Amino acid sequence: MKHEDKTIESALIFAQQQTSDHIPKQFIWPKDNLSQTSNEVLNEQVIDLQGFLKNEKEATLHAANLVRESCLTHGFFQVINHGIDLDLLAKTEEHGHAFFKLPLTEKLKCKQKEGSVVGFSCAHSQRFRENLPWKESLTFEYNENGPNKLVAEFFNVALGDRYKETGMIFQNLCEAINKLAHALLELLEISLGIDGHNHKYYRKLFEDSVSIVRCNHYPRCNKPTLTYGVGPHCDPNTLTILYQDQVGGLEVFVDNKWKSVQPKRDALVINIGDTFKALSNGKYISCLHRVSVNNYKPRLSLAFFLCPKGDRELRAPQELVDKDENKKYPDFKWEDFLQFTQKNHRADENTLEEFKNWIISSKNHNA
Ligand SMILES: C=C1C[C@]23C[C@H]1CC[C@H]2[C@]1(C)CCC[C@@](C)(C(=O)O)[C@H]1[C@@H]3C(=O)O
Numbered sequence: 497m498k499h500e501d502k503t504i505e506s507a508l509i510f511a512q513q514q515t516s517d518h519i520p521k522q523f524i525w526p527k528d529n530l531s532q533t534s535n536e537v538l539n540e541q542v543i544d545l546q547g548f549l550k551n552e553k554e555a556t557l558h559a560a561n562l563v564r565e566s567c568l569t570h571g572f573f574q575v576i577n578h579g580i581d582l583d584l585l586a587k588t589e590e591h592g593h594a595f596f597k598l599p600l601t602e603k604l605k606c607k608q609k610e611g612s613v614v615g616f617s618c619a620h621s622q623r624f625r626e627n628l629p630w631k632e633s634l635t636f637e638y639n640e641n642g643p644n645k646l647v648a649e650f651f652n653v654a655l656g657d658r659y660k661e662t663g664m665i666f667q668n669l670c671e672a673i674n675k676l677a678h679a680l681l682e683l684l685e686i687s688l689g690i691d692g693h694n695h696k697y698y699r700k701l702f703e704d705s706v707s708i709v710r711c712n713h714y715p716r717c718n719k720p721t722l723t724y725g726v727g728p729h730c731d732p733n734t735l736t737i738l739y740q741d742q743v744g745g746l747e748v749f750v751d752n753k754w755k756s757v758q759p760k761r762d763a764l765v766i767n768i769g770d771t772f773k774a775l776s777n778g779k780y781i782s783c784l785h786r787v788s789v790n791n792y793k794p795r796l797s798l799a800f801f802l803c804p805k806g807d808r809e810l811r812a813p814q815e816l817v818d819k820d821e822n823k824k825y826p827d828f829k830w831e832d833f834l835q836f837t838q839k840n841h842r843a844d845e846n847t848l849e850e851f852k853n854w855i856i857s858s859k860n861h862n863a
């Protein structure tokens with residue numbers, strides 16, 4: 497079957513959920529040690545960023561301590577008073593829903609091209625044959641030093657002039673989230689106690705970041721326990737900043753159990769990805785998480801995956817390496833790690849270690 501036909505097939509399956517009691521086998525995930533249901537709530541920190549964003553010393557140290565505690569246990573926390581206009585977030589949610597309600601022919605105008613994560617994708621059915629996620633998504637890049645208004649341009653070019661307002665809303669949101677991402681890099685630096693000699697180490701590494709932004713729509717599903725919106729995975733990128741609506745579905749694997757991250761109005765969910773794990777010399781945890789779907793209400797989320805420029809050499813700051821007396825990861829480039837995760841398999845809790853071993857063996861091989 498052609499790529500486009502697979503996308504159409506998945507879209508029809510989602511549309512038929514109003515009447516069908518059945519889900520096709522490509523959406524059914526194996527029952528394994530990771531498939532138990534979640535009946536606990538994650539007791540993650542909800543960190544108020546107001547004082548830190550105003551440069552207040554005591555509030556900053558308090559926020560940094562909470563960040564440290566979260567990142568040493570599971571790498572997830574929520575933030576409030578994060579400086580992002582709440583009306584802008586609400587508008588993005590509205591425009592996100594409007595996009596996914598469009599006829600498939602419209603959405604296909606910006607479908608993902610082969611080998612790229614950018615564009616519209618329905619259940620990733622053009623990339624994978626089995627264990628398909630119960631979601632459709634729209635992905636684009638946010639290049640902080642790229643030409644002006646590139647996100648807005650993406651919507652205009654892909655969908656036409658009628659989407660000017662949608663494009664501007666996503667553009668403004670990306671700019672605001674990227675600013676927050678940089679502030680969080682500074683807070684992470686303080687939380688790791690490396691803000692003395694190597695001040696702004698992480699911020700500088702990400703000065704020319706090219707991040708991936710994704711709006712996810714998880715349709716209602718008549719057999720929610722057989723599938724996932726996103727299967728168990730670790731994010732390969734640096735940090736993820738997530739806006740989720742009030743429906744719920746995000747779950748984190750902690751203490752050998754799945755625990756749900758309860759939506760909190762006005763809050764954003766932050767999690768550490770594999771790249772920051774490496775940049776903290778393995779100190780901070782990049783935790784396995786997944787998205788469950790339900791049979792009563794569609795869910796919308798917006799994920800900003802902070803990524804460095806592809807060809808930037810990435811290494812943990814020397815202070816951390818000296819403190820640990822051991823450099824845990826070889827230097828690497830995000831473009832190689834991204835390619836590794838895209839080519840080999842979906843990202844999980846072994847991916848970073850496998851990538852590290854792959855670099856070491858390819859260096860030995862070329863020596
Ligand atoms: C670099 C990326 C690849 C994925 C999107 C960003 C960051 C997270 C990755 C992903 C979400 C991890 C789970 C599996 C995946 C295939 C997905 O379900 O979307 C991953 C993304 C992707 O490859 O598109």
Ligand SMILES: O=C(O)CCC(=O)C(=O)O
Pocket residue numbers: 710712726731738740745746785786787797798799
């Ligand atoms: O939609 C969500 O809540 C999270 C999705 C996610 O984990 C991802 O896309 O990496």
Ligand SMILES: [Fe+2]
Pocket residue numbers: 729730731736785
């Ligand atoms: Fe994720």
